[in-house]
Structure formats: structure tokens, C-alpha cells
Amino acid sequence: MFGRIDHVGVAVEDLDAAIALYEGSFEMELAHRETVESQGVEAVLLDVGDAHVELLRPLGPETAVGKFVAKRGSGLHHVAYAVADIEATLAQISDAGVELIDSEPRIGIRESKVAFLHPRSTGGVLTEIVQPKAEVH
DSSP states (O other), X not given: OOXXXXXEEEEOSOHHHHHHIIIIITOOOEEEEEEEGGGTEEEEXXXXXXXXXXXXXXXXXXXXXXXXXXXXXXXXXXXXXXXXXHHHHHHXXXXXXXXXXXXXXXXXXXXXXXXXXXXXXXXXXXXXXXXXXXXXX
């Protein structure tokens, strides 16, 4: 069902400080930076092997990531898995009884298709499935 881990999402209060940490201390290369208004974040992807670390700075306190940071502070936000066909994967996951946050995919960073699964159904971990644009049919 899942092809590989696409990225690990980390919520941060100070995006530039987080980039400096990951680039300087961990020698990860910045691959992409984008504001995703629909998700209320400024997002950065840093390369690590065949996957990424995604740093997420909330655009405001009322956004999902803003509420996360206010409640928990900076830290691990979600794990994302790459899939070849997000619509088919969502149907399969739903049929298995997993609670979906997104019943239909939406557009995420780098124009990928994304959908989130509720942590109540995934062992307490916010889970994202991603169909990268290169794989969008």
C-alpha cells in the first residue's frame, strides 16, 4: 500500500533557525521552500536520503499547525508515506475502517496530492499519504 516514507513533518516556531539547524548541524540540503496557504503553513523540504524532513511554520495561531505549536510547542507533527494512486489508497484505507481527515486529496507542497488520516485510527500518529506530482496521473 505505502511505497516508502516520503517525509517526516516537524512543526517549528522559527523556520529560519530550524533551517540553520538542519542545514548546518545535520548537513541536510534545502530542496524546496513554499507557502501553502490552503494548509496555513510555510513549508521547507530538506533532503535526507531518498526522503525529506518537512519543516512547517504556521501562518497564524488559528491554523492546524499553529494550534499544534501553541499546545505542544515545536516538534514532530506527522509522518508521510508515498503512494502511487492516492484515490485508490484512500478507498482501501477507508474500507479498512481507518478514520480519514481528508476523504478527498488536496494539493500540498510541490503540487503533490495529499490526504491526512486521523491519529485516533493510526496509533496516535498524524499520518499523511502523498502522491508526488511526478506520479500524479
